[in-house]
Amino acid sequence: MTDAAPAPKPGILDIAPYVGGKSSIVGIAEPMKLSSNENALGAGQKAREAYEAALKNIHIYPDGRATKLRTAVAEHHGLEPERLIFGNGSDEVFALLNQTYLQPGDNIVTGQYGFLAYRISAKACEAQVKLAPEPGYKAEVDALLAEVDERTKIVYVSNPSNPTGSYNTGEEIRRLHEALPKHILLVIDEAYAEFVAEADWETAFPLAKEASNVVVTRTFSKIHGLGGLRIGFGYAPVAVAEAVDRIRLPFNVSVPGLDAATAAIGDEAHQKASRDLVQTWRPRLTQAIRGFGFEVLPSAGNFVLVLFKDEKRNAAAASEYLNSKGIIVRPVGGYGIHDGLRITVGTEDQNRAVIDALSEFAAS
Numbered sequence: 118m119t120d121a122a123p124a125p126k127p128g129i130l131d132i133a134p135y136v137g138g139k140s141s142i143v144g145i146a147e148p149m150k151l152s153s154n155e156n157a158l159g160a161g162q163k164a165r166e167a168y169e170a171a172l173k174n175i176h177i178y179p180d181g182r183a184t185k186l187r188t189a190v191a192e193h194h195g196l197e198p199e200r201l202i203f204g205n206g207s208d209e210v211f212a213l214l215n216q217t218y219l220q221p222g223d224n225i226v227t228g229q230y231g232f233l234a235y236r237i238s239a240k241a242c243e244a245q246v247k248l249a250p251e252p253g254y255k256a257e258v259d260a261l262l263a264e265v266d267e268r269t270k271i272v273y274v275s276n277p278s279n280p281t282g283s284y285n286t287g288e289e290i291r292r293l294h295e296a297l298p299k300h301i302l303l304v305i306d307e308a309y310a311e312f313v314a315e316a317d318w319e320t321a322f323p324l325a326k327e328a329s330n331v332v333v334t335r336t337f338s339k340i341h342g343l344g345g346l347r348i349g350f351g352y353a354p355v356a357v358a359e360a361v362d363r364i365r366l367p368f369n370v371s372v373p374g375l376d377a378a379t380a381a382i383g384d385e386a387h388q389k390a391s392r393d394l395v396q397t398w399r400p401r402l403t404q405a406i407r408g409f410g411f412e413v414l415p416s417a418g419n420f421v422l423v424l425f426k427d428e429k430r431n432a433a434a435a436s437e438y439l440n441s442k443g444i445i446v447r448p449v450g451g452y453g454i455h456d457g458l459r460i461t462v463g464t465e466d467q468n469r470a471v472i473d474a475l476s477e478f479a480a481s
């Protein structure tokens with residue numbers, strides 16, 4: 118026996134482990150979990166019924182082409198079905214794109230606060246991650262372009278962005294695309310699209326429809342409340358969708374997931390209720406928390422990012438105080454925002470509890 122042990126390939130152990138939103142507090146039976154941008158209303162009735170009905174089919178392998186969901190999504194958004202890529206969450210779509218296009222030494226470009234999921238799988242491909250500065254907590258077209266070099270294969274923009282809540286206008290996205298060499302893939306992650314209220318935001322579906330190098334991703338985890346089932350999709354040029362399909366594991370989305378997502382797409386009432394809740398409470402939360410003297414970034418998503426600039430009333434102290442009231446929020450130090458807490462817009466009761474707790478914290 119030698120003491121040799123299997124060694125992960127280069128770079129793997131340099132990846133910081135992803136730390137998800139906390140989900141429990143010692144001593145509190147049912148905490149309010151506002152840490153992962155989940156849908157405060159849960160899944161809709163139609164999705165739940167479809168999930169239950171799927172029970173009779175769970176011994177059957179899923180349809181690897183996701184035919185029913187593919188048809189439903191294509192009809193709902195007016196897209197060509199053959200251009201859709203379904204993944205085990207949109208996280209898997211990012212990982213598949215990275216695996217398909219990145220060689221060791223290549224790089225991806227994203228904003229300083231770009232979503233961590235893009236970066237983890239890029240590093241697993243032995244690629245570099247180049248981060249463009251976001252001085253205003255918002256991705257800047259010129260800063261992104263300045264990071265692009267001859268080894269850049271993919272540029273990722275979340276629009277709206279998590280964890281900052283900022284967004285890029287349709288005009289900005291078109292300018293970015295226009296300036297980007299056409300051999301570079303531009304991925305626009307629209308996980309929070311349905312919550313946007315701003316008139317100058319636009320979905321990039323029309324841009325992707327015409328372009329040879331644009332992928333738009335969406336998820337069932339947020340507006341549809343199906344985060345636990347792991348389903349997302351990308352709308353890609355046919356050549357990209359076909360390339361990705363060669364490495365996609367054949368049964369990457371489950372039977373209950375496919376059925377629930379197909380039902381969710383048709384549940385307009387639940388989508389509307391989810392959107393209305395966020396659009397009603399996002400400004401109320403923002404205003405109330407600003408009133409306590411904390412900075413709240415404008416958000417286009419189903420969450421707000423609060424910055425605690427005070428040395429004593431800092432983010433860690435606020436998080437601890439909220440925990441003591443049974444409320445779990447998300448520290449975002451992993452993004453380098455050490456003074457920030459991301460708070461998901463909850464139900465009315467949850468939002469009131471957050472407001473009360475932060476009011477007390479401010480006065481403490």
Ligand SMILES: *Cc1c(COP(=O)(O)O)cnc(C)c1O
Nearest residue numbers: 206207208232279308336338349
């Ligand atoms: C929540 C979220 C997603 C969705 O990820 P899934 O894997 O589909 O659950 C994608 N992008 C961003 C920026 C998100 O915050």
